Amino acid sequence: MIKLILVMLLGWIGFTLFKKIINPTESNKISSGSGQKMVACVVCDTHIPESEAIIKNGKTYCSKEHSE
Numbered sequence: 001m002i003k004l005i006l007v008m009l010l011g012w013i014g015f016t017l018f019k020k021i022i023n024p025t026e027s028n029k030i031s032s033g034s035g036q037k038m039v040a041c042v043v044c045d046t047h048i049p050e051s052e053a054i055i056k057n058g059k060t061y062c063s064k065e066h067s068e
């Protein structure tokens with residue numbers, strides 16, 4: 001029975017570490033007061049909420065002009 005608990009504990013630790021490796025920005029992402037994720041424009045480095053950002057080819061832009 002103790003063996004089973006140990007295996008489960010190790011599995012949980014492994015899973016937690018695995019999640020951190022997969023998504024390291026999860027715990028320390030830049031967020032505004034509303035908890036919204038902020039992203040930087042690759043052209044002018046302006047930080048804008050992810051919902052307002054224009055994402056093109058995996059890159060984020062603050063405005064339509066910068067995405068072109």
Ligand SMILES: [Zn+2]
Pocket residue numbers: 041042043044045046061062063066
């Ligand atoms: Zn920009």
